Amino acid sequence: MILASASPVGLLLGAAAALAYAVPALAARAIGGAGARRVLLLAWLLHGLLLAWNLFGGAPRFGFAPALSITVWLVLTAYVVESQLYPQLRARWALAGFGTLAIVLALVFPGGPLPPTSSPLLPLHWALGLSAYGLFAAAVAHGWLMTRAEVQMRQAAQAVEGGVPLLTLERLMFRFVAAGFVLLTLTMLAGIFFGEHLYGSSYTGWRWDHKRVFTLLSWLTFALLLIGRSQFGWRGRRAVRVLYIGAGLLLLGYAGSRFVLEVLLGRIA
Template sequence: MSSASLAVAAALLYFAASGIQLLHLRQKRPSVSRSVVGAGIVALLCHAVVVWDTVFTHPGLSLGVYKVPALIFLIMNVACFTALVSRPLQNLLIALFPLSGLALLVASFSPDTGSTETAMSGGLYVHIGSSLLAYAVLTLAAAQAAIVAVQDYQLRHHRTRGIVSMLPPLQSMESALFELLWVGVIMLTLAIASGMVYMNDMFAQHLVHKTVLTIVAWFLFSTLLWGHYQLGWRSQTAVRFTLGGFALLMLAFFGSKMVLELVLQRG
């Protein structure tokens, strides 16, 4: 089966699994059903094959703006499935799966816009890998923060029906959020440190805005973690810091890639 056909099959499976999970949410089922897990795993396997074919070219990596989201969503899906063993993140699948399907379709049917990275050192692979892991986990944290924001708002206004009644307790949701933030910040720290060591110049003209925005995002996330454990920050404060840091991180990564590849037409 061709890569394009696998992408379409994976997208359909993702859409179906998302619909089933949404139905279970409305029915207030606390756990993930076998049908969602089964469809998700098959879609994930197809997803991995498509990413291997479109991103891991021979030789090197094709990390164009249309290709890399499929890789990031693959990492996000693996991370989310892994965390589901012990954390209430199942409702993230409702949005995560359809977006994964769309990212796969875009990666499969869009042209290459970036250059292929070849002859990279092991340290540069560490930088790229930790960066992608950081983006993936912190994107999950941002999605979790959005749900926490809605849940906290509803509870503050004494609205206990609707979506609030379908979600795990707020404390559990916040605990999951901060665990994601911890993992994301550790990966982001490794990405920044490895970039400083193994890249020629992270403050070169075409990279300086990306580097500065990433460091500012790291400070926001780190400040939030410090404030949570030292000052008891939670709920809306955690949401604001998380979404603010996420916005800076996405602007640093995708904003710079879009300008370089689509506007300036440079890889």
């Protein structure tokens, strides 16, 4: 738990980042758009420092909550870059709320230490997987923005997503899906063909456990989405629904399985 696993520096960085995220999440109107952007950027930087400290500042630990924390940070990285190109995007309050939640979860459930017998290439393997998580999460965020903008357009309540065209949001969503699919494919292939080299003596061979089944199902779902897009012109709500299904399966593949082990069953290994 948090008191036994987190260092004072990690606790300080985590608390500062969580509080910084909470400001635009709860008081965006009070501080204004420019102020919310600056505070969100500060929170993103503190979050990055926290992740770096957890990785290099001591014995690294990993679990479902750190995985979610890294995923949220990657999504925010994509948002920080995109907001320079499309300043009309309006998702700061939601992303800031997810940032606060992810950091608190990672502090409370820091996971277990990395296997001492693992290969030095294991962090690269995990980086590929987490990058795929982040890209698909960014695609989900764009799918949500696209759905919200479509509803607003039909209700004629306000301008469509602050001026960002639906086609632009859709194009960005599919770009994230395609990039995430490539990284997920590489991650799966590395685990299949180089699992023994990556995990050393802790590797027990290929088995059809929950993690692999859900990951394979998510890969098939994303493949279906990309084929449907290219061959049958899938778009709009149909594409977003398939994206949500694939992302849900992928979330169950690692984070969900680790949540059951760490939280419900109390097993860290």
